[in-house]
Amino acid sequence: MLDYVTSYLKSNTTPGQAGNLLWAFIYIILIFLGLSVAVIAMNWLERKILAHMQVRLGPMRVGPHGLLQPIADAIKLLIKEDIMPAEADKSVFWIAPVLVVITAFTTFIVVPFGPTHAVTDMNIGVLFMLGVSSLSVLGIVMAGWASNSHYPLIGALRSSAQMVSYEIAMGLAVVAAVLMTSLHGVGLYGVAHGAVGDGTLSMIDIVKAQQDQHAWFIFKFFPLGLIAFFIFAVAMVAETNRAPFDLPEAESELTAGFHTEYSGFRWSLFFLAEYSAMIAVSSIAVTLWLGGWLRPFATWLTGETWDLVFSLFPAATFLLLALIAIVGTLRMPKHPYFRVQTIGLAGFAAVLALIGIVLLMPPVRDRIQDIYWFSLKVAGFMYLYIWYRGTFPRYRFDQLMRVGWKVLLPVGLGVLILTAIVGVLL
Amino acid sequence: MTPVATPFFFYLLSSLALLGGILVITRKNAVHSALALILTLLALAGLYLMLYAPFVAGVQIILYAGGIMVLFLFVIMLVSIEKSQREEQFNKQWIAGLVAAVALGALFVRVFVKSKALHDLAGMHPAQLPEQSNTQEIAVYLYGNYMLAFEIASLLLLVAIIGAVVMAKKRI
Amino acid sequence: MVPITILHYLIVAAGLFVLGVVGVLTRRNVVIILMSIELILNAVNLNLVAFSRLWGLHGQVFAIFVITDAAAEAAVGLGILIAFFRNKETVNVDEVDLLKW
Numbered sequence: 001m002l003d004y005v006t007s008y009l010k011s012n013t014t015p016g017q018a019g020n021l022l023w024a025f026i027y028i029i030l031i032f033l034g035l036s037v038a039v040i041a042m043n044w045l046e047r048k049i050l051a052h053m054q055v056r057l058g059p060m061r062v063g064p065h066g067l068l069q070p071i072a073d074a075i076k077l078l079i080k081e082d083i084m085p086a087e088a089d090k091s092v093f094w095i096a097p098v099l100v101v102i103t104a105f106t107t108f109i110v111v112p113f114g115p116t117h118a119v120t121d122m123n124i125g126v127l128f129m130l131g132v133s134s135l136s137v138l139g140i141v142m143a144g145w146a147s148n149s150h151y152p153l154i155g156a157l158r159s160s161a162q163m164v165s166y167e168i169a170m171g172l173a174v175v176a177a178v179l180m181t182s183l184h185g186v187g188l189y190g191v192a193h194g195a196v197g198d199g200t201l202s203m204i205d206i207v208k209a210q211q212d213q214h215a216w217f218i219f220k221f222f223p224l225g226l227i228a229f230f231i232f233a234v235a236m237v238a239e240t241n242r243a244p245f246d247l248p249e250a251e252s253e254l255t256a257g258f259h260t261e262y263s264g265f266r267w268s269l270f271f272l273a274e275y276s277a278m279i280a281v282s283s284i285a286v287t288l289w290l291g292g293w294l295r296p297f298a299t300w301l302t303g304e305t306w307d308l309v310f311s312l313f314p315a316a317t318f319l320l321l322a323l324i325a326i327v328g329t330l331r332m333p334k335h336p337y338f339r340v341q342t343i344g345l346a347g348f349a350a351v352l353a354l355i356g357i358v359l360l361m362p363p364v365r366d367r368i369q370d371i372y373w374f375s376l377k378v379a380g381f382m383y384l385y386i387w388y389r390g391t392f393p394r395y396r397f398d399q400l401m402r403v404g405w406k407v408l409l410p411v412g413l414g415v416l417i418l419t420a421i422v423g424v425l426l
Numbered sequence: 427m428t429p430v431a432t433p434f435f436f437y438l439l440s441s442l443a444l445l446g447g448i449l450v451i452t453r454k455n456a457v458h459s460a461l462a463l464i465l466t467l468l469a470l471a472g473l474y475l476m477l478y479a480p481f482v483a484g485v486q487i488i489l490y491a492g493g494i495m496v497l498f499l500f501v502i503m504l505v506s507i508e509k510s511q512r513e514e515q516f517n518k519q520w521i522a523g524l525v526a527a528v529a530l531g532a533l534f535v536r537v538f539v540k541s542k543a544l545h546d547l548a549g550m551h552p553a554q555l556p557e558q559s560n561t562q563e564i565a566v567y568l569y570g571n572y573m574l575a576f577e578i579a580s581l582l583l584l585v586a587i588i589g590a591v592v593m594a595k596k597r598i
Numbered sequence: 599m600v601p602i603t604i605l606h607y608l609i610v611a612a613g614l615f616v617l618g619v620v621g622v623l624t625r626r627n628v629v630i631i632l633m634s635i636e637l638i639l640n641a642v643n644l645n646l647v648a649f650s651r652l653w654g655l656h657g658q659v660f661a662i663f664v665i666t667d668a669a670a671e672a673a674v675g676l677g678i679l680i681a682f683f684r685n686k687e688t689v690n691v692d693e694v695d696l697l698k699w
Contacts, residue, residue, distance in 0.1 A: 123481070123558055123559070127484035130488060131487035131488035134488055135487070135491060138492070145457065145503055157503075160500075444613055451618075451624070470643070473607065477648060481658065485662055490665060494636070498672070501629065515625065517691070527623060530616055538609065547604060560658075567655055583670055590677035
């Protein structure tokens, strides 16, 4: 029994490949916890960052600087009344949010946080993620249909049409990146002597291919990787129904679209699924183009000292956050009403500082590297999502479809063909 | 990959597939039938994974469950079903149809029980197909031996797209 | 427990096939008949993939082509259904009798 537990730790693969159910289960629990924390943090960050972009403050009352706002929102959603529309189809109404959440969470089975830090490494990793995220269209169509009312139905049809159209552009960009795993060029255009094997769809092998070819795919074959990345970045925003492509759930046009008739816990399931899907497609983008868990400048800044410098980054991030929290504590108003909030913020700062100090210790430092760089890149994408929401006006539906079919699809095909030609010629 | 708990997963997935199949042919509401068909398709994708065919499983999830079933659901929503739900569901020849299906089932059972070749096959231990290179090997076949079939399939899809659009247009 | 062999998969495929045949022969609603046809195609696919376990990857390649053809057929069949529904407001097969004597 004990060596069932420890035998995995000595192996060099993911738990799924080793067939170790216990460790796979532990990884799944960790992913659930991590996703929940990430969604809660995203909720707070979105409201604060949008507010600061719009020169206002955002939530400030519930806890110091609104840090407890997501918890208050969660409690509110849990105790709300659960309404079902009169003529709604009960079983379909019940199953729609469940399906959307299941597909959003199932994609995380193959997301690699490190060379062995994934639940499993399927041979078809990228194909699996794209396929399972296309199942969420079914959940949305069912949600709109089962609500038995106009606005949800129109919102669901628009949303599913949009998601299906942009899936094609996403697929073409992904194929271009997968093509790059088996092609090699010269100089900036790849490394002629690098070890290049067959092409691969497995997420971990794609990152290893970037490691072996000493180039992140966003920089490979210079403009082509970048254009493929842009196509994917635009298509993934449309795929998750986020601004500026959020007409299907726009509050001002469609009274919240396909989830109008859902309240309380069911609505929070849609919300959870939306943010998880955002994190999932950002993970695809990070894995395919931005080098997954590899640290930046892995080929230009090599050697012991640079490795040490980059390994201090996780601790530095947390210590910086702790410093910001301490500055915030010192700037709190000196009034007895704010005493609890000041103490709370000081406690938060202490927790962050503690995590930072723990990350400074060498054994933790070596193991946390991969997870940290991956999470940092995905967090960058989350910030981009929020930035887009605060900056761009909404696309009208026909403009949205035009961009998907007449702009992204031809450019995607062109990038694919050019990648193949350049790869074969060089 | 080391297989884990194969009989449990086999029985679970095949019973889900058969349950989905039964629900497809017996529900009054077409949307419920479509959902049951999605259940069957996903269970079959799991069975393909157990048969060391991950690429076919991935294609099944993307194309069948994520594409064809969305098409079915759209058409069901377009074609109003409230009226048809209250009508008679099974046609006049249902007894003859059932007898024919039972005869077919009996034929299958006799073939499975009597055939020596099938039992020899069942005794053969299936080779442990390498799973890590499944996609690459399918690609070798698809773009090598079966290149003509591949091109014809793409032509077929083009014809199907044009045909479906022309059929469903209001005014050609 | 009997170890799971290819025969088990063939039996499941045969069961799905018979269910699909029952659906095609006894239902009136066109959409459900089309879905039963999809069940039949999936049963055939399971059969192909099960045999490819013994005899090489040809079965899996064939299964991919079957899935492609099923997509094309479903699209055209549903197009025909929409065209017919626009003329006669029904989805029942036995009311498609305009050419009957």
